Amino acid sequence: MKKNIQILLISMFTGVSCSSKGIVTNTNLSLSDKKxxxxxxxxFEKLNRLTKKGYLFGHQDDLAYGVNWKYEEGRSDIKDVVGDYPAVYGWDIAGLExxxxxxxxxxxFEKMKHYIKEANERGGISTISWHFDNPATGKNAWDNTPNSLKTVLPGGENHQKFTTWLDKAATFFLSLKDKKGKNIPILFRPYxxxxxxxxxxxxxxxxxEEFKSxxxxxxxxxxxxxxxxxxxxYNTGSxxxxxxxxxxxxxxxxxDILSFDNYQNNDDEEGTKFIEQTQNQFKILNEIAANQHKLMALAEAGYEAIPDxxxxxxxLSKAIGDYKISYVLLWRNHGWQEKEKKMHYYAPYKGQISEKDFVDFYNLDTTLFEKDIIKN
Incomplete structure (x- = not known):
C-alpha cells in the first residue's frame, strides 16, 4: 500500500506513470514543433497511448521488396508470414540531395512516396532516416573525414550547399499528402x-557543441x-x-523520441550479449525519457539471416522486456548479396527457419502490427 501511494504521488507531481516493476511511462508529453x-x-498522442498496450513492430523497406521479390503491389514478407503488415515502415532518403x-x-523516390501514402491510408506509420553524402568530400555517409560537419554550419564553406539539401528534403516531406490534401506525419530520424x-x-x-548546432x-x-x-x-548507438x-x-x-540501435552479432549465437546490452540501455534510457518527458524506441535492431x-x-522479446517503448524496427530484407556472397535480411519470409516463432511473436499481446493500431 505504501509503495502504491508513493507511485501515485510521483505520477501527480511529475506527469509520469510508474508500474510496480519500476517501468515508467509518460503522461505529460508535447511535440517539440509547436506549430x-x-x-x-x-x-504523437496515439504513439504515447499505444505504449500502454505494447510496442509497434516496424520493418525497413517492407513494401518495396523482400527476399526473392521486388515491387509487387501489396506484398510484404511480414504479411506473407502473418497476414498483417508492420505498424511502422522504415525508409531512407539518401540520394535526394x-x-x-x-x-x-x-x-x-516516386515509389517510396506511393508506399508512404498507401501505408498511411491503411493506418500505418512511416519513419525516415537519411544516409546523406559527406558534403565536404562528396563521398558517402561513411566517409568520416574529421571536421566535415563543421563545414556545413552557418559560416562554413559548405553551408550553402547543405541548405539546398535541406530544401530538397523539405520539398519531399511536404509532398507527402493524404487524399484530403493533408500532410502525412513522419517519424524523422536524422543523424x-x-x-x-x-x-x-x-x-x-x-x-x-557542433553536433547540437x-x-x-x-x-x-x-x-x-x-x-x-x-x-x-534522437538516435544513438551504444x-x-x-x-x-x-x-x-x-x-x-x-x-520527441529518444532511441538507440542495437544488433545481435554472429559471435553472440545465444543472444546473451544482445539481451543484456539492450536491457541495460533501456534501463538508462527509461530514466532519461521519464525525466525529459519523451517516448523511447529501439529504432534499428536485428540478427542477420535470423539463424535462431x-x-x-x-x-528480441526478452531484450525489450517490460519497458514501455514506442516501437522496434527491424532492418531490410535485401536478400542475396552478390558482392558479399551471402543472404542479407532481418525479418522472416515464408519458409525461413524462424517463421513459426515469428507467428508466435505476432500473437503476443504486447506486439502491435498494423491491424492492432488501426483499432486504437
Whole structure:
C-alpha cells in the first residue's frame, strides 16, 4: 500500500506513470514543433497511448521488396508470414540531395512516396532516416573525414550547399499528402547512430557543441520552410550511462523520441550479449525519457539471416522486456548479396527457419502490427 501511494504521488507531481516493476511511462508529453499539424499531434498522442498496450513492430523497406521479390503491389514478407503488415515502415532518403531518381537502396523516390501514402491510408506509420553524402568530400555517409560537419554550419564553406539539401528534403516531406490534401506525419530520424564514429556526423568527427548546432539548425530550417509534419527522433548507438547518452543531446525543445540501435552479432549465437546490452540501455534510457518527458524506441535492431529459430520470442522479446517503448524496427530484407556472397535480411519470409516463432511473436499481446493500431 505504501509503495502504491508513493507511485501515485510521483505520477501527480511529475506527469509520469510508474508500474510496480519500476517501468515508467509518460503522461505529460508535447511535440517539440509547436506549430505541428493537427495530424502530427494526433499521431504523437496515439504513439504515447499505444505504449500502454505494447510496442509497434516496424520493418525497413517492407513494401518495396523482400527476399526473392521486388515491387509487387501489396506484398510484404511480414504479411506473407502473418497476414498483417508492420505498424511502422522504415525508409531512407539518401540520394535526394543529389537529385537521384532512386535512394541508397535502389528504391525510386516516386515509389517510396506511393508506399508512404498507401501505408498511411491503411493506418500505418512511416519513419525516415537519411544516409546523406559527406558534403565536404562528396563521398558517402561513411566517409568520416574529421571536421566535415563543421563545414556545413552557418559560416562554413559548405553551408550553402547543405541548405539546398535541406530544401530538397523539405520539398519531399511536404509532398507527402493524404487524399484530403493533408500532410502525412513522419517519424524523422536524422543523424542516426550519432555516437558511432562511422558517419561524418558521428562522435569523434565533431564536437558535441557542433553536433547540437547542426541538429538545431536542421530543426529550425525545416520549420522555416513550412515543414510541420515531423516527429523528431534522437538516435544513438551504444552508451553506458545517462551522461553518455546525453552528450550530444540538443535539448528537450528539439526532439520527441529518444532511441538507440542495437544488433545481435554472429559471435553472440545465444543472444546473451544482445539481451543484456539492450536491457541495460533501456534501463538508462527509461530514466532519461521519464525525466525529459519523451517516448523511447529501439529504432534499428536485428540478427542477420535470423539463424535462431526462436529468436523472436526467445531473444528480441526478452531484450525489450517490460519497458514501455514506442516501437522496434527491424532492418531490410535485401536478400542475396552478390558482392558479399551471402543472404542479407532481418525479418522472416515464408519458409525461413524462424517463421513459426515469428507467428508466435505476432500473437503476443504486447506486439502491435498494423491491424492492432488501426483499432486504437
Amino acid at each position: 505541428a499539424t493537427p495530424e502530427t499531434v494526433s499521431l 543529389k537529385d537521384d531518381i532512386n535512394n541508397i537502396d535502389g528504391v525510386p 542516426h547512430e550519432l555516437t558511432g564514429g562511422w558517419f561524418w556526423w558521428g562522435k569523434g568527427n565533431c564536437t558535441p 547542426l541538429w538545431k539548425f536542421t530543426f529550425e530550417y525545416l520549420q522555416k520552410k513550412g515543414v510541420h509534419n515531423l516527429i523528431y527522433i 552508451f553506458n550511462s545517462k551522461e553518455d547518452f546525453l552528450v550530444h543531446y540538443p535539448g528537450d525543445n528539439y526532439a 529459430p526462436k529468436w523472436w520470442t526467445g531473444t
